[in-house]
Amino acid sequence: MNWVLHPFALLRKGGIDKLSRAKGRNTIKKRGFNPGHLAFMIAIMRKPAILLCTCVLALTPGTPRFAQQSVGESHKWAVVLHGGAGVIERSHMDAKTEAAYRADLQTALQKAADTLDKGGSALDAVEAAIRYMEDDPLFNAGRGAVFTAAGKNELDSAIMDGSNLKAGAVAGVTRTRHPISLARAVMEKSPHVMLEGSGADDFAAANGLEMVNPSFFFTERRWQNLVDDLKQQGKPIPPRPAGAPPEPKKLTSDLMFPIESPEAHKFGTVGLVALDKQGNIAAGTSTGGLTAKMWGRVGDSPIIGAGTYADNRSCAVSGTGTGEYFIRLTVARTICALVQYKGMTLQEAADEVVQHQLTDIKGDGGIIAIDTKGDMVWSFNTEGMYRARISEGGKPEIGMYKDEK
Numbered sequence: 001m002n003w004v005l006h007p008f009a010l011l012r013k014g015g016i017d018k019l020s021r022a023k024g025r026n027t028i029k030k031r032g033f034n035p036g037h038l039a040f041m042i043a044i045m046r047k048p049a050i051l052l053c054t055c056v057l058a059l060t061p062g063t064p065r066f067a068q069q070s071v072g073e074s075h076k077w078a079v080v081l082h083g084g085a086g087v088i089e090r091s092h093m094d095a096k097t098e099a100a101y102r103a104d105l106q107t108a109l110q111k112a113a114d115t116l117d118k119g120g121s122a123l124d125a126v127e128a129a130i131r132y133m134e135d136d137p138l139f140n141a142g143r144g145a146v147f148t149a150a151g152k153n154e155l156d157s158a159i160m161d162g163s164n165l166k167a168g169a170v171a172g173v174t175r176t177r178h179p180i181s182l183a184r185a186v187m188e189k190s191p192h193v194m195l196e197g198s199g200a201d202d203f204a205a206a207n208g209l210e211m212v213n214p215s216f217f218f219t220e221r222r223w224q225n226l227v228d229d230l231k232q233q234g235k236p237i238p239p240r241p242a243g244a245p246p247e248p249k250k251l252t253s254d255l256m257f258p259i260e261s262p263e264a265h266k267f268g269t270v271g272l273v274a275l276d277k278q279g280n281i282a283a284g285t286s287t288g289g290l291t292a293k294m295w296g297r298v299g300d301s302p303i304i305g306a307g308t309y310a311d312n313r314s315c316a317v318s319g320t321g322t323g324e325y326f327i328r329l330t331v332a333r334t335i336c337a338l339v340q341y342k343g344m345t346l347q348e349a350a351d352e353v354v355q356h357q358l359t360d361i362k363g364d365g366g367i368i369a370i371d372t373k374g375d376m377v378w379s380f381n382t383e384g385m386y387r388a389r390i391s392e393g394g395k396p397e398i399g400m401y402k403d404e405k
Contacts (some may be wrong), residue, residue: 081109153181177211
């Protein structure tokens with residue numbers, strides 16, 4: 001028995017005063033702790049509140065020491081999201097395209113906010129908003145995903161709970177409509193952290209998640225992006241995917257909407273970090289990867305610690321960028337470590353990693369982050385990043401370009 005529980009034994013004996021000094025010494029010697037513990041027990045016997053707290057902690061070994069939950073205490077919720085980084089400039093963006101992005105960022109942000117406002121968990125908010133963005137062809141995730149060099153949509157996603165460090169991730173899925181929900185299912189319904197490929201899709205089907213034909217993810221705009229990219233590289237163009245609509249005779253503006261720079265989604269990803277009313281944080285990320293990526297390529301998004309990380313003791317982070325660099329730097333975890341171990345502010349830590357460490361090795365991209373105090377930050381070294389944030393009682397902030405707040 002742990003020595004912290006010994007006050008119960010003393011109570012059953014009628015108190016420490018009824019124990020002989022000799023018996024006390026023998027008990028101490030047998031159980032292998034020093035006499036200083038006895039003095040501690042005497043002290044807490046005189047303070048019932050301390051005794052009660054000590055005993056409760058001793059009886060609940062499974063409670064994570066980094067959980068923020070407090071009985072009767074309510075925190076103000078907050079949320080930050082991103083829709084990818086890249087060459088996002090006003091000169092390449094018409095008014096209709098910009099309005100569409102801002103409206104959809106607002107909708108996704110509102111879905112997370114509504115979830116949190118009703119008392120939902122940070123995990124619930126992450127999943128709700130990312131599911132919406134996975135169905136939005138504007139973003140490189142789910143239905144808006146880019147194509148591999150082989151002409152396929154291969155999707156990656158991850159989610160992490162900052163209250164207990166549980167995490168789930170999937171890579172290379174092709175038939176699961178919502179990879180973020182599959183990542184959460186891996187976390188909650190399997191003993192593993194990551195599943196990939198057909199095995200991950202089979203796990204999704206076995207757990208009742210919505211399954212679709214791979215052609216569900218096809219969009220003409222993304223297909224034409226692939227064709228252009230492969231032509232520039234002098235590589236063969238794969239057959240049009242089975243089940244995709246017939247090739248149009250003319251590429252109309254409706255088919256190719258939104259009209260923007262081909263580099264706008266160079267590092268396309270969607271992600272969200274949230275703080276709930278219980279004081280817990282979570283992070284999630286979902287992506288289609290890079291246009292014309294090689295077979296089997298996996299980026300940073302589903303790698304816990306690289307593109308996704310959450311820990312109540314520091315912060316929650318979701319990244320978007322060239323995954324190979326984010327993996328090498330373990331960007332998300334490094335930001336959290338600077339907060340936890342060096343005492344940096346969240347913005348200082350984010351800028352140190354993105355503006356200095358990532359930039360120094362020629363990596364491009366950005367991150368969003370949040371902590372249990374409700375600090376909401378972002379940092380990116382590209383020309384722009386689709387981003388938004390809001391806290392309880394506040395007004396939404398939505399940005400796209402580098403010169404915006």
